[in-house]
Amino acid sequence: MFATGIAEEDRKGSYVDRSISRPCNFEISQQSPVTHTQYPYVTGTSVLGIKYKDGVLLAADMAGSYGSTVRYKSIHRLKAVGSHAVLGASGEISDFQQVTQYLDELVLNDYMWEDGNKLGPQEIHSYLNRLMYNKRNKFDPFWNSLVLGGVENGQKYLGVVNMIGVHYKDNHVATGFGNHLARPMFRNEWREDLTLEEGVKLLEKCLLVLFYRDRSSINKFQIAKITEEGVVISEPFALKPNWDFKAFHNPTLGADGSW
Known part of the structure; x- marks a missing residue:
């Protein structure tokens, strides 16, 4: 036949x-059954990072959004990697958890050699670049944008890698809406000799703007400090917003086609 x-x-x-x-x-x-993430479901929004005089600061809120609904409000999106680096993630939370499992295995295997050497932030960022690019080439990407900050031998390191493996280093970085709202503020106000207090104040200013403008952001944040002495991730905290701005009184004023 x-x-x-x-x-x-x-x-x-x-x-x-x-x-x-x-x-x-x-x-x-x-x-x-399909065993990989086809679409992002529970996601986190922007991660911010800056270098300051003595180290690196990373900041993120703790929201996990299911579509347009802020479903979870205690998601930790900043994670220590080793003793002198912190990873922050935007995007799919379950993929971020898988990435952190890979990093835990990497750090443990490195520790078990007991040769006196430790993975630094540059090596970890290089690993993440290849991990994300490899997953992208298999058409099974991790749906994340990752920020890695660290300090090694007095050298500050701050890098980004996205879901298709595009990566770069800079003095200040942001993911998500932070690229549009926080980066311009960083360009205007960031200095290489920022003190810890000035760096935290700049991050809080940017986080507050994101809270005003990004519907996926919530008023519950964490800031990570990375120095030569180690890593400190703050307890969750809230910022005091100001809703008295004139633009908030009638947001649709002057908007064509608005209700």
Whole structure:
């Protein structure tokens, strides 16, 4: 009935591809579950990072959004990696958890060598670059933008890698809406000799703007400080907003096509 080379159904109900002489059970393959993330579901928003005089500061809120609903409000999106680096993540929370598991294994294996050497922030960032690019090439990306900050031998390090492996280093970085709202403020106000107090104040200013303008952000934040002495991630805290700005009284004033 069929020409040679076309899949035929044998008496057992499986399919045989005559062109390659190998049984192919299409029924099983079609019913196999998808085991990787096809779309981001529970996501986190912006992560901010700056260098200051004595180290690096990272900041993020603690929201986990299910679509447009802020479903979870105690998600830790800043994680210490080793003793002198911190990773922050935007995007899919479950993918971020998988990345942190890989990093925990990497740091543990490095520690078990007991050779006196430790993975520094530059090596960890390089690992993340290759991890994200490798996943992208398999059409199974981690749906995250990652920020890594650290200090090693007095050298401050701050880098970013996104879901397709694009990476860079800078004195100040941001992901998500922070790229549009916080980076311009960093360009205007960041200095290389910022003190810890000035750096924290600048981050809080940017976090407050993101809280005003990003519907996925909440008023519950953490800031991580990385210095030569180690890593300190703050307890969750809130900022005092000001809703008396004139633009907040009538947000649709002058907007064409508004209600």
